[in-house]
Amino acid sequence: MKQNSRLWLALHTLGHIANEPDRMHTSAEIADHAGTNPVVVRRVLGRLREAGLLVSEKGHAGGWRLASAPKDITLADIYSALDENIVAPPPADYARSCAVESELHKHVTSVLLEAERSLVERLGETTLAQFQEV
Amino acid sequence: MKQNSRLWLALHTLGHIANEPDRMHTSAEIADHAGTNPVVVRRVLGRLREAGLLVSEKGHAGGWRLASAPKDITLADIYSALDENIVAPPPADYARSCAVESELHKHVTSVLLEAERSLVERLGETTLAQFQEV
DNA sequence: AGGTCTGTAACTTTTGATGTTGCGAAACAT
DNA sequence: ATGTTTCGCAACATCAAAAGTTACAGACCT
Ligand code: FES
Ligand code: FES
Numbered sequence: 001m002k003q004n005s006r007l008w009l010a011l012h013t014l015g016h017i018a019n020e021p022d023r024m025h026t027s028a029e030i031a032d033h034a035g036t037n038p039v040v041v042r043r044v045l046g047r048l049r050e051a052g053l054l055v056s057e058k059g060h061a062g063g064w065r066l067a068s069a070p071k072d073i074t075l076a077d078i079y080s081a082l083d084e085n086i087v088a089p090p091p092a093d094y095a096r097s098c099a100v101e102s103e104l105h106k107h108v109t110s111v112l113l114e115a116e117r118s119l120v121e122r123l124g125e126t127t128l129a130q131f132q133e134v
Numbered sequence: 135m136k137q138n139s140r141l142w143l144a145l146h147t148l149g150h151i152a153n154e155p156d157r158m159h160t161s162a163e164i165a166d167h168a169g170t171n172p173v174v175v176r177r178v179l180g181r182l183r184e185a186g187l188l189v190s191e192k193g194h195a196g197g198w199r200l201a202s203a204p205k206d207i208t209l210a211d212i213y214s215a216l217d218e219n220i221v222a223p224p225p226a227d228y229a230r231s232c233a234v235e236s237e238l239h240k241h242v243t244s245v246l247l248e249a250e251r252s253l254v255e256r257l258g259e260t261t262l263a264q265f266q267e268v
Numbered sequence: 269a270g271g272t273c274t275g276t277a278a279c280t281t282t283t284g285a286t287g288t289t290g291c292g293a294a295a296c297a298t
Numbered sequence: 299a300t301g302t303t304t305c306g307c308a309a310c311a312t313c314a315a316a317a318g319t320t321a322c323a324g325a326c327c328t
Contacts, residue, residue, distance in 0.1 A: 193295025
């Protein structure tokens with residue numbers, strides 16, 4: 001795998017699950033498929049479970065399945081569940097000479113946030129249903 | 135500074151330069167302003183120069199200035215010059231069981247690319263002129 | 269009871285970004 | 299010419315986040 005591949009892993013995995021919504025998928029199976037490790041898979045899918053997109057069950061017939069119909073899960077849901085914060089990294093510990101109260105500073109920040117908002121909006125137009133039966 | 139702050143540094147810096155387009159800005163000055171190091175600044179601005187957005191000059195009155203009018207430089211230009219590749223990380227070394235030729239796989243990839251394309255399109259609607267005189 | 273799973277915590281490894289130092293090349297001032 | 303300023307670049311050192319790993323407890327089914 002690689003860095004910042006959480007979104008990638010989540011999308012491909014949910015794509016597969018959406019194509020077989022009726023059975024449970026184990027983290028071992030998914031990990032093998034994605035060329036990674038079960039624990040890593042659980043870490044990522046765990047976030048999606050917290051967001052209510054997935055359900056997991058323990059024990060013999062355990063594993064993961066979608067919490068709702070593919071058509072009711074958008075890519076924006078997935079993106080948000082991972083809180084990637086991709087386009088607008090936090091301000092860090094910048095500038096002394098350019099205060100946070102600066103108009104320019106606030107303006108730049110708001111433009112970045114707006115761009116990300118628009119990205120999420122775009123992702124909201126695609127659902128997992130579009131990954132079925134392809 | 136922090137990780138993945140190239141875009142952040144570029145936007146804020148160009149914002150400042152756009153507000154004083156007529157004088158040269160040195161990397162030392164910019165670095166001080168952004169709370170980082172001159173070499174780091176040159177690394178980032180260097181990419182923008184390669185993309186034709188900035189011009190740099192050596193020597194006494196040297197430094198950096200815009201290569202064209204603020205209204206002719208969009209945020210998409212800046213984003214692209216840094217080739218961030220933010221939303222769609224390269225496929226890495228995934229799956230043996232899920233071939234690259236898989237329809238599902240291609241579909242997921244194309245959706246990611248489309249999302250990024252739409253992000254860039256959105257960034258293209260804002261120019262540096264909007265950072266002037268704020 | 270025994271076998272599968274997930275859930276987590278701890279730790280190590282890897283990777284990319286950033287920070288740092290040093291020096292050469294160009295431009296300019298004196 | 300000489301010295302100063304500033305970029306350009308290469309070669310490191312440092313840092314932080316992500317990913318990989320190991321280990322074990324808890325839940326569930328047969
Ligand atoms: S650092 Fe000056 S505008 Fe953000
Ligand atoms: S891993 Fe990409 S669709 Fe199977």
